[in-house]
Structure formats: C-alpha cells, structure tokens
Amino acid sequence: MEASLQLNVRTFRFQKFNSKPLSKHATKFATIRCSVATPTRHYIITLLPDDGIGPEVISVAKNVLQLTGSLEGIEFGFKEMPVGGAALDLTGVPLPEETLLAAKQSDAVLLGAIGGYKWDKNQKHFKPEIGLLQLREGLKVFANLRPACVLPQLVDASTLKKEVAEGVDLMVVRELTGGIYFGKPRGFGTNENGDEIGFNTEVYATYEIDRIARVAFETARKRGRKLCSVDKANVLEASMLWRQRVMAISSEYPDVELSHMYVDNAAMQLVCNPKQFDTIITNNIFGDILSDEASMITGSIGLLPSASLGEAGPGLFEPIHGSAPDIAGQDKANPLATVLSAAMLLKYGLGEEKASQRIETAVLDTLNRGFRTGDIYSEGNKLVGCKDMGEEVLNSISPKIPAAV
Numbered sequence: 001m002e003a004s005l006q007l008n009v010r011t012f013r014f015q016k017f018n019s020k021p022l023s024k025h026a027t028k029f030a031t032i033r034c035s036v037a038t039p040t041r042h043y044i045i046t047l048l049p050d051d052g053i054g055p056e057v058i059s060v061a062k063n064v065l066q067l068t069g070s071l072e073g074i075e076f077g078f079k080e081m082p083v084g085g086a087a088l089d090l091t092g093v094p095l096p097e098e099t100l101l102a103a104k105q106s107d108a109v110l111l112g113a114i115g116g117y118k119w120d121k122n123q124k125h126f127k128p129e130i131g132l133l134q135l136r137e138g139l140k141v142f143a144n145l146r147p148a149c150v151l152p153q154l155v156d157a158s159t160l161k162k163e164v165a166e167g168v169d170l171m172v173v174r175e176l177t178g179g180i181y182f183g184k185p186r187g188f189g190t191n192e193n194g195d196e197i198g199f200n201t202e203v204y205a206t207y208e209i210d211r212i213a214r215v216a217f218e219t220a221r222k223r224g225r226k227l228c229s230v231d232k233a234n235v236l237e238a239s240m241l242w243r244q245r246v247m248a249i250s251s252e253y254p255d256v257e258l259s260h261m262y263v264d265n266a267a268m269q270l271v272c273n274p275k276q277f278d279t280i281i282t283n284n285i286f287g288d289i290l291s292d293e294a295s296m297i298t299g300s301i302g303l304l305p306s307a308s309l310g311e312a313g314p315g316l317f318e319p320i321h322g323s324a325p326d327i328a329g330q331d332k333a334n335p336l337a338t339v340l341s342a343a344m345l346l347k348y349g350l351g352e353e354k355a356s357q358r359i360e361t362a363v364l365d366t367l368n369r370g371f372r373t374g375d376i377y378s379e380g381n382k383l384v385g386c387k388d389m390g391e392e393v394l395n396s397i398s399p400k401i402p403a404a405v
C-alpha cells in the first residue's frame, strides 16, 4: 500500500470530548483483550525504535497498533530494524542498507527517535542524525505534517495562558528533504584569514517549493482554508524564491487565503496569538524549530505526532521529539506522540481511518480518565510512567468484558 498525498492529506483534527470521564467504572471490569474481527487486511510495518526513549515509546505504540488491528480486522507484520545510534553500534553506519530496504518494502515506517550523548562527538558521517536524514531522503518523504492541537483536557498543561492556548488547532507543513539540512556545499574549511569555518547551504529548487506548496494548499483546503507561508524573504534568496513560488501556486487555490510572515515574527506570533494560524507552510529548518515551539502550546513535546509523505512509497511516521537522553530508561517518557503517530500511520499511510479514529478516541479517553505522564501532569490527575500510560491507552481501546467470578 502506498501513501498517496492526493488521497491521504486529510484534515487531522481531534474529536473534542468534554472532560467528563468516559469509563469511571473501568476498574470493576476484567480487561480481556481479544480479537473481535477476522483479519482481512495485512500490512508490513517497519519499526525503528532506536535510541534513548525511542524503544520505550515504540513498544507502547506497537501494542496499540496490534490491539487496534485485532479489533478492526487488520493484521500487522512488524519488522524491527536499526537506525541512528543503535545502527552505528551494531553495524558502524547510521543507516544500514538493510534498514532502508526493509523500510522501502514495507507499507509504512514507524520511528521512535535517534541520537544521544554517546555519539555526539562522532564525525559527521557517523552521527545518528545523519541516519535519519538519509532515511527521509531515501524514502523521498518531502512533506512533513505536524499537527498541534490544544486538547481541552490539557489546556492547563500549556505554558501559555488558558485564554491564549484554548482552541489552538494548527498544522505545520514542513518541507523535509531539502533546504539547509541537505544543501551543498557544506563542510568545514579555512577562510582567507586562516580561521576555521563551518558552512551550510540553504537551497531550494522551484520543483521542491511547488510540490510542498501544493500539499500545503490541499491541507489548508481541508482545514480552515487559511495558509500562512513562513520564510525569511527579507534576507535570504532561497526564501525570496520560496515566496514567489508559493504565490504562483496560490493561483491554483483561489479558495485558500494565503498570507506571508517572516520566521522571526512567526516565532513571536505563535506564543502571542497562536489561534490566528490554521495551516503553516515552511522550509525544513524553520519547520523543525517552529513545530517544537508549537508543541509547548499544546502542553508538551511528548504529545506531537508527525507524518512524512512522498509522492509514492511508504510514509514515515514519528513523534516530533528526539531521544530525550535526560529521561531515557527511566519510564518517564510520554508515549502519546508516538501513539498518535501510529494513528497518523493508519490514516495517512494506510487509509485505515476507522482504526486511526479508534486510537485517537482512546487517547482522549485515557486523558479524560485523568492519566498523565510527568510532562503533562497537573494536580488532581494520576501520575503514571510510560508503560502504565500505554496500558491505560490499551484499556481505553479494548472492549471491557466483566470478569466471570
């Protein structure tokens, strides 16, 4: 099954429940997780757990996919492969050929996170981060969708005032395989004064801007029909071309209101008045930074999922956070960003909307029942670790069958 942009770029909005617990009697029931549908669809999913908290959050998401699948008539074949630091330790390279091949041959790819202190001093070709960039490039997933939605249950977890955060529902469409992360020339050298230099190139070709612009307009069209293009066209030539092309493509979408904003202003506006944004289109590096900023409006970086899609082939789904080495191995990670990435995988990658909805609903139910990892905890709720949060999501997914005693 291929992730087709035209078919699969759909509005990603959470169903908003009120904060009343949905299943307050859940503890009175024995939870029997069983298959209620005969598997009719089979998908191969490449799992890339990797570094830091990656394995912890992927383990939760895998269980969630498995249970959801059993209830929706979907059978998953999981293939676990290394990338990043784990791959460096195992094979000496951050993206082994076998991993890329397995990813390409699967229906979708779910990644945890890469990176960590251990490899920080490695030479550039032997950094875990290179493995992730090569994977995105290898899968040609140029369109990265990063939804940031403030859930009513988590308004208090936002670092912004309630009246500023409440109701925020935006989508960052980030260009993922171009720009300064990939541009050449890049490297180290010496300048005319003999000083050591490091340099990178921000470069975009017309076709790269046009294709991401179309994805963004399509996305905006299915949301609030407002697209804000974020660039630095007052200074950078690559941004000047970006703005020119986005304006040119806008003629194909007269029903979408287009605006432009410089990235420094956008960073400020996101914390000042985030509700003004519906869909944002931006380049690779600005999208990386602005989506991390947007995550805190929603309460935590541990909540934000993402979908990376190309013109053909499997999509890559991953939480927007990194490997969080400061909390790795301590059962403190919030797994919801990865669980919601699994929901995006079902929806955007496999076209399994109902199964995706089941996961989103379960996440809301878990939050409604008051379960919180440390990053989103507030008084009156139940503090749980990564594993227990995962168990609670499973409890919210599975039908509760009364114990036969």
Ligand SMILES: NC(=O)C1=CN([C@@H]2O[C@H](COP(=O)(O)OP(=O)(O)OC[C@H]3O[C@@H](n4cnc5c(N)ncnc54)[C@H](O)[C@@H]3O)[C@@H](O)[C@H]2O)C=CC1
Binding pocket: 053, 112, 113, 114, 115, 116, 117, 129, 132, 301, 302, 303, 318, 319, 320, 321, 322, 323, 324, 325, 326, 327, 332, 333, 334, 335, 337, 375
């Ligand atoms: N897509 C990926 O795999 C990414 C990998 N990285 C790599 O991750 C490593 C750490 O990078 P940082 O800049 O520290 O970013 P990070 O996103 O790993 O962590 C930033 C902060 O957010 C917290 N955090 C992140 N995810 C969380 C979760 N699920 N639950 C609770 N708290 C969470 C961390 O504890 C930390 O305090 C680096 O090696 C970096 O290159 C960074 C960003 C993306």
Ligand SMILES: CC(C)CC(=O)C(=O)O
Binding pocket: 129, 130, 132, 133, 288, 320
């Ligand atoms: C770790 C980098 C390769 C990428 C990154 O920071 C991101 O995409 O969030």
